Structures are given as C-alpha cells and as structure tokens.
Amino acid sequence: MEIIQIVGLGMITTFLALVVKEHKPVFAFLLTVFTGIIIFLFLIDKIAIMIQMIEELAANANINLVYVQTIFKIIGIAYIAEFGAQIARDAGQGAIATKIELAGKVLIMIMAIPIISVIIETILTLIPAAMGDLS
Amino acid sequence: MNYDVGLIFQIAGVGIVVAMIHTVLKQMGKEEIANWVTLIAFVVVLYMVATVIDDLFQKIRSVFLFQS
Numbered sequence: 001m002e003i004i005q006i007v008g009l010g011m012i013t014t015f016l017a018l019v020v021k022e023h024k025p026v027f028a029f030l031l032t033v034f035t036g037i038i039i040f041l042f043l044i045d046k047i048a049i050m051i052q053m054i055e056e057l058a059a060n061a062n063i064n065l066v067y068v069q070t071i072f073k074i075i076g077i078a079y080i081a082e083f084g085a086q087i088a089r090d091a092g093q094g095a096i097a098t099k100i101e102l103a104g105k106v107l108i109m110i111m112a113i114p115i116i117s118v119i120i121e122t123i124l125t126l127i128p129a130a131m132g133d134l135s
Numbered sequence: 136m137n138y139d140v141g142l143i144f145q146i147a148g149v150g151i152v153v154a155m156i157h158t159v160l161k162q163m164g165k166e167e168i169a170n171w172v173t174l175i176a177f178v179v180v181l182y183m184v185a186t187v188i189d190d191l192f193q194k195i196r197s198v199f200l201f202q203s
C-alpha cells in the first residue's frame with residue numbers, strides 16, 4: 001500500500017507548509033519542492049520497470065530500438081518540463097513556467113523529426129503516383 | 136521509500152526556528168543580524184534541496200536514456 005505513504009507524505013507537507021508559510025514563505029516553497037522531488041523519485045522506479053517491459057516488447061516485435069528510445073526521451077522531456085514548470089508556477093513565476101513548457105514542446109518536436117521523416121518516406125513509397133509527382 | 140522523509144520535518148523545523156529567531160532579534164533591534172540569519176538558513180536548506188534535485192536529474196537521465 002504505497003499510495004497511503006504518498007498521500008500521508010503529501011498531507012503532512014501541506015500542513016507543515018501552511019504553518020511555515022505564515023512567517024517564512026520561502027521555506028514553505030522549498031518544502032513543497034522537496035516533497036515533489038521525493039514523490040517523483042519514488043515513482044521513477046516504477047516507471048523504470050514499465051519502460052524495461054516496453055523495451056522488451058519492442059525488441060520481440062523487431063521494432064528498431066532507436067524509435068522506441070526516442071519515444072522514451074520524449075516522455076522524459078515531458079515529465080521533467082512539466083515538473084519544472086509546476087514548480088516555477090508555484091513560486092508565482094508564471095512567465096518562466098510558460099517558457100519552460102515552450103522549451104519542452106520545441107525540444108520534443110526536434111526529437112520527433114527523424115520519426116516524422118521516416119513516416120513521410122514510408123507513405124511516399126506506398127503511393128507510387130506521389131513519388132512520381134515529387135521526382 | 137528509501138529516501139529520507141525526515142528531511143521534510145527538518146526543513147519545516149528550520150523554517151519555524153528561523154522565524155522565531157527573526158522575531159526575537161527584531162524585538163532586540165538587531166534587524167541586520169536577523170536578515171543574515173534568514174539568508175544563511177535559506178542557503179543551508181537550498182543546499183539540501185539542490186542535492187536531492189541533482190539525484191532526481193541523474194535518475195531521470197538514466198531511466199529515460201539521456202546518456203549525453
């Protein structure tokens with residue numbers, strides 16, 4: 001029953017942050033960040049198990065591992081960008097949070113370029129007429 | 136949960152104690168020292184948090200295949 005641990009942790013932090021926030025908001029913020037990291041570190045072990053399973057499935061299905069790894073990288077970028085943006089927004093810096101999210105989106109798009117080009121090439125080989133038009 | 140959850144209580148405790156010290160020093164009329172105490176306590180707690188952030192980033196790097 002790990003969910004009980006997580007919920008308990010979150011509630012304790014909420015109460016402590018309420019108490020500390022009255023006098024020193026900075027420490028309340030650091031407390032929140034710390035708890036977020038602890039929960040994330042706790043979850044990342046589970047995510048690792050799942051990613052290993054997906055990797056094995058992909059290897060069994062003879063999918064090129066480069067594409068699977070790209071997808072994992074994209075998932076990682078999404079997680080960490082969301083994390084940073086939430087923390088920045090919590091501290092009242094909405095502008096910074098939006099910029100972090102923008103950077104995450106751009107980097108994800110850059111990472112997806114090889115996959116997109118492969119898809120387009122595959123589609124073009126499926127349609128001989130389109131190939132003829134292009135060349 | 137192999138991470139030190141006690142650190143949460145430590146951070147909250149530091150915050151409360153620093154708030155107390157700040158109030159006392161302010162009453163004594165030593166506002167400058169009170170501000171320094173707050174700043175130093177903030178740096179100490181920030182160091183603790185930064186260590187865990189580094190841990191998190193290393194772990195994300197290893198899990199999501201960010202080898203570079």
